[in-house]
Amino acid sequence: MTSAGAEPSARRLTARGALTRDRIVRAAADLMHANGVAGTTMDQVVEASGTSKSQLYHYFEDKDALVTAVIKMQAARVMERQEPHLEQLSSLQGLRRWRDAIVRFIDERHAAHGCEIGSLASELTDRSEPARILINATFQHWESYLAAGIRRMQERGQVDPSTDPAELATGIMAAYQGGYLLSQAARSAQPMALALDLAIRNLEALAVQEKRAPEAAS
Amino acid sequence: MTSAGAEPSARRLTARGALTRDRIVRAAADLMHANGVAGTTMDQVVEASGTSKSQLYHYFEDKDALVTAVIKMQAARVMERQEPHLEQLSSLQGLRRWRDAIVRFIDERHAAHGCEIGSLASELTDRSEPARILINATFQHWESYLAAGIRRMQERGQVDPSTDPAELATGIMAAYQGGYLLSQAARSAQPMALALDLAIRNLEALAVQEKRAPEAAS
DNA sequence: GGCAGAATGGACCAGCTGGTCCGTGTTCGC
DNA sequence: GCGAACACGGACCAGCTGGTCCATTCTGCC
Numbered sequence: 001m002t003s004a005g006a007e008p009s010a011r012r013l014t015a016r017g018a019l020t021r022d023r024i025v026r027a028a029a030d031l032m033h034a035n036g037v038a039g040t041t042m043d044q045v046v047e048a049s050g051t052s053k054s055q056l057y058h059y060f061e062d063k064d065a066l067v068t069a070v071i072k073m074q075a076a077r078v079m080e081r082q083e084p085h086l087e088q089l090s091s092l093q094g095l096r097r098w099r100d101a102i103v104r105f106i107d108e109r110h111a112a113h114g115c116e117i118g119s120l121a122s123e124l125t126d127r128s129e130p131a132r133i134l135i136n137a138t139f140q141h142w143e144s145y146l147a148a149g150i151r152r153m154q155e156r157g158q159v160d161p162s163t164d165p166a167e168l169a170t171g172i173m174a175a176y177q178g179g180y181l182l183s184q185a186a187r188s189a190q191p192m193a194l195a196l197d198l199a200i201r202n203l204e205a206l207a208v209q210e211k212r213a214p215e216a217a218s
Numbered sequence: 219m220t221s222a223g224a225e226p227s228a229r230r231l232t233a234r235g236a237l238t239r240d241r242i243v244r245a246a247a248d249l250m251h252a253n254g255v256a257g258t259t260m261d262q263v264v265e266a267s268g269t270s271k272s273q274l275y276h277y278f279e280d281k282d283a284l285v286t287a288v289i290k291m292q293a294a295r296v297m298e299r300q301e302p303h304l305e306q307l308s309s310l311q312g313l314r315r316w317r318d319a320i321v322r323f324i325d326e327r328h329a330a331h332g333c334e335i336g337s338l339a340s341e342l343t344d345r346s347e348p349a350r351i352l353i354n355a356t357f358q359h360w361e362s363y364l365a366a367g368i369r370r371m372q373e374r375g376q377v378d379p380s381t382d383p384a385e386l387a388t389g390i391m392a393a394y395q396g397g398y399l400l401s402q403a404a405r406s407a408q409p410m411a412l413a414l415d416l417a418i419r420n421l422e423a424l425a426v427q428e429k430r431a432p433e434a435a436s
Numbered sequence: 437g438g439c440a441g442a443a444t445g446g447a448c449c450a451g452c453t454g455g456t457c458c459g460t461g462t463t464c465g466c
Numbered sequence: 467g468c469g470a471a472c473a474c475g476g477a478c479c480a481g482c483t484g485g486t487c488c489a490t491t492c493t494g495c496c
Contacts (some may be wrong), residue, residue: 012441014442014493014494016442016492016493016494017442018441020444034344036341041484042485043482043483043484051444051445052444052445053447053485054488055443057301058443059443060483062455097371111330113344114343118340121399122332124256125251125332126331126332127254128404129406132405135403147356147456166418167268170409171412171415171416173409174392174399174409175364175393175413175417176396177395177396177400178396178397181340181392181396182391182392182395186354191391191392191430192392194385194389195393198390198417198420199389202420205420206423230471234473235472260453260454261452269474270475270476271455271456271477272458272472272473273473273475275455276474281454281455347465398448
């Protein structure tokens with residue numbers, strides 16, 4: 001379900017229409033990720049998506065509606081990329097693999113651009129309340145995956161059970177977002193690596209002292 | 219030294235001129251912090267600063283030059299606000315006081331707006347290389363204060379001396395920036411509190427075990 | 437096979453945006 | 467006290483931006 005919210009009267013969509021709509025959102029998402037929302041014009045979206053002005057305004061009431069669809073698509077994209085790592089997260093090892101994947105991802109892109117959701121958050125949060133709510137919900141959803149993983153670690157005795165998983169998850173998310181921002185500014189994946197290391201080290205420190213506990217096969 | 223860089227030919231500035239220039243940068247900084255760089259028009263700056271178009275372009279070659287001045291002013295403002303806390307930082311207690319001041323600051327503003335530098339970073343880093351370099355330098359400078367404080371803590375035996383203070387500082391900065399972003403999106407100071415707590419807890423965990431060591435007066 | 441509604445093409449527009457220009461007032465240094 | 471450079475006011479403009487409109491072509495469905 002990569003497609004995003006409708007709005008402009010839940011009109012019927014033919015298969016062809018749905019495809020066109022998707023091309024528009026995809027093009028808009030890429031442009032806005034690279035140039036910002038304000039830095040992306042409707043004409044650019046038209047050209048990049050190979051559609052026309054009338055189509056754009058046929059599927060979206062105005063730019064705000066398009067932006068809403070873009071937020072939803074980016075949220076879906078990010079979650080799709082993260083899910084494989086977070087879905088069954090249940091150990092510090094898994095968390096470290098998650099960290100490695102992120103650092104590698106940023107490194108491959110030479111730390112150009114920021115987090116798809118984070119940059120939208122920074123630009124839109126103060127400008128549009130509906131956008132803020134949507135973005136905040138995305139963060140929450142994202143964090144809930146981390147929290148669930150941490151809870152599993154607690155159950156397995158890898159992490160101190162007295163600390164609230166949701167709060168730890170927020171802390172880790174903050175490290176991720178801040179790490180992304182610093183990496184973007186430094187054009188290096190190192191800040192992200194340091195930020196996530198600090199966050200993970202925190203769980204390790206909280207770990208039940210039996211560091212070398214009986215490891216299940218795997 | 220709140221005023222920012224010149225550029226448009228280091229022309230001579232009369233006292234009156236310097237004042238006008240400063241009013242312009244100040245107004246631009248406030249507008250851009252609230253509405254973003256792209257969301258701030260030169261006409262708005264003119265109106266908010268009570269100047270005229272010709273003055274604006276008398277002191278700044280173009281919008282980019284104005285933005286550069288704004289970055290420098292915001293960097294100075296942030297550092298001015300942080301220096302009292304970071305200048306002689308040398309204990310975990312001091313770090314916690316820094317944390318408290320930040321959380322209070324965000325709470326007072328009901329978590330509206332983001333970090334003055336962080337939001338500029340997010341918007342400009344990909345769009346302007348000179349801006350990126352300037353912003354990155356600001357982060358470095360900022361982190362160096364934190365690193366110096368951590369080094370002092372190490373010397374006093376409060377923090378494990380085997381960890382690189384600069385790397386810890388980057389991690390803390392990331393927690394700060396990410397915490398700010400999440401707080402802005404959630405309209406609550408809590409994410410910031412959790413993020414900084416996680417970062418600080420990390421130093422505590424690293425602390426030499428003699429937790430209740432001989433405390434110097436104060 | 438024909439019609440209602442979806443999909444599309446693209447010309448057109450009013451308002452805004454960054455930036456220019458020129459004339460006037462002020463101030464500093466000699 | 468006087469000229470040069472600085473400070474200032476504000477009309478003006480070309481290009482862009484989000485958005486409108488209407489005519490035409492497809493498509494699903496009875």
